[in-house]
Amino acid sequence: MLKFEIEKTSGLARVGEITTPNGKIKTPAFVGAATRGTVKALTFSEMRALGSQAILANTYHLFLTPGSKLIEEAGGLAKFSAWNAPTFTDSGGFQIFSLPDVKITEAGAKFKSYLNGDKFLMTPELSMQTQWEIGADIHMAFDQLAKSENRADMERAMNRTHRWLDRCLLEHENQKLLAKKNKKPEQFLYAVVQGGTFLNLRATSARYAAEKPVDGFGIGGVFTADGMDEMLKVVNQILPSEKPRHLLGMGQEPRDLFIGAEFGCDTFDCVGPTRLARNGALYTLDGRINIKNSKYKTDFSPVDSSCDCELCKNYSKSYLNHLFRTNEITGKVLASLHNERFVVRTVDKIRAALLSGDFESYKTDFLSRYYA
Ligand SMILES: [Zn+2]
Known part of the structure; x- marks a missing residue:
């Protein structure tokens, strides 16, 4: 079983520590998006x-x-990429189901490689085998993302996700035995809770996942913070509290992090912060700014004077504006450094506030200023 120690709880929120073969994660934590085994520009x-x-x-x-x-x-992965610290892999489902010509059957998802047109059938078993080969500490079960918000479609996708979870578990157990035999480090499996915006489907999915001998839970198919608090309340009241929970693909908006932590999620990942950065959108305590805006041409102050990142400590908005206008790679690097630091630091501060009992006031101060 994956080791997860809870240091403090406050309502549904918890402060804890996950121990993986590649190191510990103090939670809540923002997990960097390393889609192809690297965080873009960093x-x-x-x-x-x-x-x-x-x-x-x-x-x-x-x-x-x-x-x-x-x-x-x-x-x-940790060694190949020289990251040498805890790693997660998602199941691949989200990207495959977002492809235009994907064909889904009970067996799995048929798709064509965007690289050379080769055809593949990704099955729950193949996703597990692939994740074991990649060797991340924490894997996500192969789940089906519904193509529409229609309730019947959502329910069908959720039920299939559950059947696929059982297949993932069987294969995960096979892989575990194989790893033991080959003296490979243990790897861990999270079930994925689906159900879209339908609270009763979310509850059904959480109950299904809660019963299974998995190491933790991913909460998938969340695209907006609207209604996320209610949904997480339903799901996380059902999921066993002693296992960690990962909110998949959320964290572009700082409020996602506050809602996620408050309603019982331990880790979050999102490509948003670095993607925004590469487009010149930077987080500040007073909201998001676009550094390409001409008003920053002669602004010699830092992007965020309270930030301790390399960009804010050394460079001005004017300089970053120049780098973006001239399309210099360094601009994207500095902006990515800043945005990633901003979200990591925000979650670290959420953790500290939960520990000191100041979460409510930190949340109110942060969100009222950011979204003023
Ligand atoms: Zn900064």
């Missing part, structure tokens, strides 16, 4: 320096290239 030494504790890579992308067997040969 090196892993920069990620470590800004306080990142864990990364999440994408099974679909790594399956296509360089291939999970190669990563296994290199000693697993």
Whole structure:
């Protein structure tokens, strides 16, 4: 079983620590999006320096290239990428179901490689095998994302997700035995809770996952913070409190992090902060700014004077504006450093506020200023 120690709880929120074969994660924690085994525009030494504790890579992308067997040969993702710290992989489902020509049957999802047109059938078993080869500490079960918000479609996708979870578990157990035999470190499996915006489906899905011998839970198919508090309340009251929970793909908006932590999620991942950064959108305590705006041309103040990142300590908005206007790579690097530091630091502060009992006031102060 994955070791998860809870230090303090406050309502549904908890402060804890997950221990993986590649190190510990103090929770709540923001997990860096390393889709292809790298965080775009940042090196892993920069990620470590800004306080990142864990990364999440994408099974679909790594399956296509360089291939999970190669990563296994290199000693697993943490070693291959020289990250050498805790790693997650998602199941690949989200990307596959977002492809235009994907065909889904009970067996799995048929899709074509965007690289060379090769056809693949991704099954729950293949997703598990691939994730074991990639060698992340924490895997996500292969789930089906519904293509529409229609209730019947959502229920069908959820039921299939449950049947696929059982298949994932069987394969995970096979892989576990194999790893033991080959003296490979243990890897852990999270079930994924689906059900969209329908609270009764979310409850059904949480009950189904709660019964299974998994190490933790991913909460998937969440696209907006609207109604997320109610949904997480329903789900996390059902999920066993002693196992960790990961909110999949949320954290672009700082409020996602506050809602996620308050309603019982321990880790979050999102490509949003670095994607926004590459487009020149930077977080500040007073809300998001677009550094390309001409008003920053002669603004010699830092992006966020309270931020301790390399950008804010050394450079002005004017300089960053110049880098973006001239399309210099360094601009994207500095902006990514800042945004990633901003979300990591915000979650670290949420953790500290939960520990000191100041969460409510921190949340109110932060959100009223950010969304003023
Ligand atoms: Zn900064």
